[in-house]
Amino acid sequence: MPVLLLIDLQVGMTWPRKRNNPQAEACIARLLAAWRRAGQAVVHVRHLSRTPGSPFWPGQPGAEFQPALAPLASEHVVDKNVPDAFTHTGLERWLHARGHRELVIAGVSTNHSVEATARSAGNLGFRTHVVGDACFTFDLTDLRGLRHPAEEVHQMSLANLHGEYASVIDTAAAERLTG
Template identity: 55%
Template sequence: MEVRAGAALVIIDQQKGIHHPKLGRRNNPHAEERMRALLAHWRRNGWPVIHVQHLSHSPESVFWPEQSGVEFQDAFVPRAGERLIQKRVPDAFCSTELETSLRDADIGQLVLVGVATNNSVESTARTAGNLGFETWVIEDACYTFDKADFFGELRSAETVHAMSLGNLHGEYATVISSGQLLA
């Protein structure tokens, strides 16, 4: 198995609000650099790029539509010809045209990057795998934040990230590094 030319790069929730201090400590400080390298590779090759934007229902969210946090980070603003998917829940397939647009374009392979690994990335990857898309998650081009588990024990972003990738790999997706993909 390998990532083929023409696979769609799906960039999840790279919006200004994701850098808000209230979200806490994160892992993978170089994730955006890896995402930019992948995006440049996709653009150079003319392959499909899909930008996913979260529009929250909650005014307290960093992605509330009526404030600047909902806007894309400068490096991830969609260009002409690149698809924009706006979602209201973590899963980019839920109540959006993502599946239809992929099937209409005859795209069967997806490469997922973005934030948060255990939230929007994981939920989107699970659905993609369940729908039969060949799904790849780029582990060093995703990140998440420290999070308390169900029992209240604080888990590091690194642990949360690793568990999420463990949940996905081999069942819903194949997890690799950006270096493996770009080599």
């Protein structure tokens, strides 16, 4: 059975910025409820910054999980300091020790932590699914100074992943994976 891997669903990610996909949290809540009903493994990934003053510095309000999507005591939590949830976290070892070979990834931001984690998961041999409608990102300025809307950034990131590192699916398809 696939593990639901929820990335960076922290309070600081809800603070006002231009983003896409306002229904992402509702989709994530549906996935979380489906995994819990099915008794399947859920892993919550939390970004803890190494930069003093960051909203994601340990103990800051921005670093806390969003209350509606917070882990239960029985659910595994992985703390990371870089975008990739596999780098220096023990996540790969935790998954292998429990025989997990398939991941369903949702969270924020699509072009940073979601994409970095999905790339590593695919490279490490996990069967990986990214739930496109359960992810979101923010507007981004490129190196030429051109501003790209969040939806464009989101779609390009999903296109980078699909077929190479992961399959991009929607919430309904992900829910069917629970059995």
